[in-house]
Amino acid sequence: xxGRSAIVNIRSIGHHTVDAVRRFGxxxxxxxxxxxxSGASFRRLRLLIRELYFTGVLSLIIVLVSGLFVGMVLGxxxxxxxxxxxxxxxxxxLVALSLVRELGPVVSGLLFASRAGSAMTxxxxxxxxxEQLAAMEMMAVDPISRVVAPRFWAGVISMPLLAALFxxxxxxxxxxxxxxxxxxxxxxxWSQMNAAVDFRNDILNGVVxxxxxxxxxxxxxxxxxxDAPPTAEGVSGATTRTVVTSSLAILGLDFLLTSFxxxxx
Amino acid sequence: xxxxxxDLWVGLFVCAGLGALLILAMKxxxxxSIGLGNHTYILYxxxxxxxGLKARAPVKSAGVVVGRVASIGFDNARYNARVxxxxxxxxxxxxxxxxxxxxxxxxxxxxxxxxxGGDSVNxxxxxxxxxxxxxxxxEKLISQFLYSKAAEGDTAKK
Numbered sequence: 001x002x003g004r005s006a007i008v009n010i011r012s013i014g015h016h017t018v019d020a021v022r023r024f025g026x027x028x029x030x031x032x033x034x035x036x037x038s039g040a041s042f043r044r045l046r047l048l049i050r051e052l053y054f055t056g057v058l059s060l061i062i063v064l065v066s067g068l069f070v071g072m073v074l075g076x077x078x079x080x081x082x083x084x085x086x087x088x089x090x091x092x093x094l095v096a097l098s099l100v101r102e103l104g105p106v107v108s109g110l111l112f113a114s115r116a117g118s119a120m121t122x123x124x125x126x127x128x129x130x131e132q133l134a135a136m137e138m139m140a141v142d143p144i145s146r147v148v149a150p151r152f153w154a155g156v157i158s159m160p161l162l163a164a165l166f167x168x169x170x171x172x173x174x175x176x177x178x179x180x181x182x183x184x185x186x187x188x189x190w191s192q193m194n195a196a197v198d199f200r201n202d203i204l205n206g207v208v209x210x211x212x213x214x215x216x217x218x219x220x221x222x223x224x225x226x227d228a229p230p231t232a233e234g235v236s237g238a239t240t241r242t243v244v245t246s247s248l249a250i251l252g253l254d255f256l257l258t259s260f261x262x263x264x265x
Numbered sequence: 266x267x268x269x270x271x272d273l274w275v276g277l278f279v280c281a282g283l284g285a286l287l288i289l290a291m292k293x294x295x296x297x298s299i300g301l302g303n304h305t306y307i308l309y310x311x312x313x314x315x316x317g318l319k320a321r322a323p324v325k326s327a328g329v330v331v332g333r334v335a336s337i338g339f340d341n342a343r344y345n346a347r348v349x350x351x352x353x354x355x356x357x358x359x360x361x362x363x364x365x366x367x368x369x370x371x372x373x374x375x376x377x378x379x380x381x382g383g384d385s386v387n388x389x390x391x392x393x394x395x396x397x398x399x400x401x402x403x404e405k406l407i408s409q410f411l412y413s414k415a416a417e418g419d420t421a422k423k
Contacts, residue, residue, distance in 0.1 A: 056282075165281060165285045167285070168288050194293070203286075
């Protein structure tokens with residue numbers, strides 16, 4: 001009896017592993033096909049610009065507003081902690097480094113996954129459910145290069161831009177609270193920030209992070225949409241999975257990238 | 266959505282994003298200050314004790330940043346620390362320059378300070394600074410102070 005249930009358990013572990021590997025392989029093949037079929041989205045820029053509008057421009061409001069508020073909260077909290085050590089002039093360094101290195105790419109990535117990623121999944125999932133993708137194939141139009149690839153490149157391009165805007169907005173928020181509201185010396189706020197933030201080590205690494213997150217989030221959202229069961233239930237499940245999986249992917253990748261980029265200092 | 270309006274919005278978005286990156290590079294980062302890229306030369310300095318000096322710490326002369334600490338290693342021939350300094354090409358220092366490890370503020374970061382001497386010949390790339398002064402180790406300073414106090418007490422008794 002015990003032996004039998006053990007065998008069932010082991011079998012289910014094996015089943016899940018095989019399923020995960022198969023799915024990952026399918027997803028990788030999907031990514032390779034997308035990149036291979038992306039010529040059309042650069043030859044016909046109209047497709048790319050349309051998708052840039054939907055993924056990038058429409059995510060602007062939420063990214064800018066959250067950036068501003070994250071920066072303002074960092075300014076407030078950082079001031080209260082630094083004040084106890086009499087080093088409130090380091091507020092600029094605290095705000096800038098935490099935004100540029102971590103919060104900018106990660107928080108804008110999470111926002112991007114829930115704002116643009118879920119929309120992409122739902123759109124492609126519905127296109128599949130209503131057999132629009134199949135209709136395109138019937139007309140000898142490759143749905144991957146016509147529908148998927150422009151969305152992929154739009155996501156990859158807009159994510160670093162959104163992260164940079166988030167960081168810049170956050171630093172402005174920190175400046176508003178720290179200098180304008182509380183009255184930290186403006187000169188030391190900017191000059192200490194200038195001295196501590198390195199272009200290559202901090203800012204470029206932040207850009208690399210946001211680029212990686214952009215690829216991961218867009219890939220996950222497009223694949224979930226493309227792979228969704230063609231039912232209302234299937235599309236809603238795929239949308240949920242997109243947000244959960246891409247958020248977890250962002251956090252995991254962030255830890256990995258940070259441990260490679262910022263060790264030693 | 267009108268085609269031209271779409272273009273306008275996307276153009277604005279891309280420009281704003283690139284502008285934000287530029288602001289980060291110029292205003293927040295130190296792109297505008299000394300570019301320590303390929304226009305540097307290397308100097309070496311041996312210190313008996315480097316204290317808490319780290320790689321990438323600034324090298325200052327008269328309070329101005331003139332370079333950065335490139336790397337720190339242990340010299341197994343002399344049993345002391347060998348510090349590699351990368352100095353901006355624009356600045357030359359005389360042969361009898363003194364390098365010392367200083368601290369900015371009481372608890373601040375440590376940096377290398379260069380005091381120029383009076384020699385007419387300048388240090389070339391790859392040369393070593395002969396005159397060095399180690400970092401101040403607080404424990405040694407306190408024990409010195411205590412010893413001198415104890416010695417004072419002895420002489421007062423006599």
